[in-house]
Amino acid sequence: MKRALNFNAGPAALPFEVLEKAKEEWLNYNGTGMSILELSHRSTEFESVLNNAKRLLAELLDIPDTHEVLFLQGGASLQFTMVPYNLITEEKKRGYYVLTGVWSEKAMDEAKKLGDPKTAASAKAMNYTLIPSIDDIQMGDDAAYLHITSNNTIYGTQWTSFPVTGSIPLVADMSSDILSRPVDISKFGVIYGGAQKNLGPSGVTVVIIKKDLIREDASHLPTMLNYHTYYKNNSLYNTPPSFAIYLLSLVLQWTKDKGGISGIEKINRQKADLLYKTIDESEGFYSGHAEKPFRSHMNVTFTLKNEEMTKKFLSFAKEEGFIGLNGHRSIGGCRASIYNAIPLAHCERLADFMLRFKSRN
Known part of the structure; x- marks a missing residue:
């Protein structure tokens, strides 16, 4: 499966x-x-x-x-x-x-x-x-x-x-x-x-x-x-x-x-750093909601330039097997929740998808 x-x-x-x-x-x-x-x-x-x-x-x-x-x-x-x-x-x-x-x-x-x-x-x-x-x-x-x-x-x-x-x-x-x-x-x-x-x-x-x-x-x-x-x-x-x-x-x-809390924290930081780097280096294509000093290592929230582009992003993401990237209904946008169980490899695939989507749009 x-x-x-x-x-x-x-x-x-x-x-x-x-x-x-x-x-x-x-x-x-x-x-x-x-x-x-x-x-x-x-x-x-x-x-x-x-x-x-x-x-x-x-x-x-x-x-x-x-x-x-x-x-x-x-x-x-x-x-x-x-x-x-x-x-x-x-x-x-x-x-x-x-x-x-x-x-x-x-x-x-x-x-x-x-x-x-x-x-x-x-x-x-x-x-x-x-x-x-x-x-x-x-x-x-x-x-x-x-x-x-x-x-x-x-x-x-x-x-x-x-x-x-x-x-x-x-x-x-x-x-x-x-x-x-x-x-x-x-x-x-x-x-x-x-x-x-x-x-x-x-x-x-x-x-x-x-x-x-x-x-x-x-x-x-x-x-x-x-x-x-x-x-x-x-x-x-x-x-x-x-x-x-x-x-x-x-x-x-x-x-x-997995090495206890210290081992888990290390991986969590890698996952979050990777996704925030993808957002920050996108030249404004993606924009983070939270100010940098307060960014969560569990929920990476971001927006695209308009609602039409957001819907397109989520639609293409779903086609590639990504689930749950839509932002909360109260604020919209996108959100990647990267809790402990999310493998680093899944975040790497998401970052790669975000880069490919940006290059095509």
Whole structure:
């Protein structure tokens, strides 16, 4: 079978080796005579899968003992609600948000339903082509947390360094760049991410949370919106997304086999540098959306000179086997999502196509 050149923004490409391993174990996982899809989530076999995923994630990201790994459902979108629900208290009544794109806006909109969040800094006036300066972030004494979105899939921008917030928990939606580069987990109160980019398939959400933010006195919260529910039950309070967690564990092992985070980051930089070089040397035929210091290594966004040329580019790309190069419907243009599983060779083929298309047009 001819595999597509998949640059989808999410659900995104999975490592081919992971898919092969899952295929191998599809009907008979670990000698059980059952598919992983059929195993009880209370079985020792599945609990071993879940614990192995936690162990690998802690190892790869160097997660300190001060933090806990939780597996939830609902994607990052549910975390937009769970974060303010769990972190806002009588003393610390407000969440502060750095607006860098659609997803940070959505996170703040959900927080408005539970309180009165404030904008700490914003790049909206610049059409989200950059990340606000850390020096421009402003918070009051009532701050329960500072929320950022580490990588902005629609606009193609990414934080290169993170705010130091002291006693105020730093909360990050890392759905689209977690596991792509080293991060000092100890600097964050909460990191969350839907898995459909670098971690695995859609269906499982990873939350890395500082243990002292998991409130035992939060029994007034709905059970399924309370971090403590998942903490005290090892993420097994109810039936978890078991197949997604299984695939997550395979992706984590694949990441380890590729040299861990440092090995993955090196390849990611090569992929991004190649595509941005192609854009920058095109003499204006292609134009990057994000300002250069803030360019994402996960989502390369660019435009052509007009809508007609963009449609032509996407049509010819599809004929050559490229999938998912259209930009988000809110801003148009083009986007190549080059998450961890995208091979360097696929980016080389894309760069070659971009050069050929330019020469013919």
